[in-house]
Amino acid sequence: MRLTDSSDLALRILIYAASAKERMFTIDDIVATYGQSRGTVMKVVNLLTRTGFLTGHRGRNGGLSLAKPAETIIVSDIVMHIEPDMGLVECLRPGNTCRITSSCRLVHPLQRARAAFMSTLSEYTLADIALPPKVFEDLAP
Numbered sequence: 001m002r003l004t005d006s007s008d009l010a011l012r013i014l015i016y017a018a019s020a021k022e023r024m025f026t027i028d029d030i031v032a033t034y035g036q037s038r039g040t041v042m043k044v045v046n047l048l049t050r051t052g053f054l055t056g057h058r059g060r061n062g063g064l065s066l067a068k069p070a071e072t073i074i075v076s077d078i079v080m081h082i083e084p085d086m087g088l089v090e091c092l093r094p095g096n097t098c099r100i101t102s103s104c105r106l107v108h109p110l111q112r113a114r115a116a117f118m119s120t121l122s123e124y125t126l127a128d129i130a131l132p133p134k135v136f137e138d139l140a141p
Helices: 005-019 027-034 038-050 075-082 107-121 133-139
Strands: 054-057 063-066
Touching: 005 027, 005 038, 005 054, 005 063, 005 075, 005 133, 027 038, 038 054, 075 107
Parallel strands: none
Antiparallel strands: 054 063
16 A cells, blocks of 8 residues: 555644644644645645645634644544545556456455555544654754
């Protein structure tokens, strides 16, 4: 299984947000922490905001924060909302054009593997994978 780079960054941003607890953070905080381009971070933050994981606060003291408590955010839900498609191979993707799908013996094992992957992620909340704030403080330039 492989997640896209956007999904990877989305998970890391949410880990940062959960670790920040009640403190708001900015896009620049994420850029500095993870060494990603501002444009990439903005794109992923916008996606996380649109999907209801982050909320933005305007104003001089504004910033970003989790939209709901980390204890209520299931890791598999994040992946399902962020990952564009969990089709590992042609036969698991929408619009499948593989000519052997109806006879293929690989479809079922791959479906089971994908289900097991998501099932494992469903056992964890964002609070479970949050890091102590000190980890991020030590990364600060």
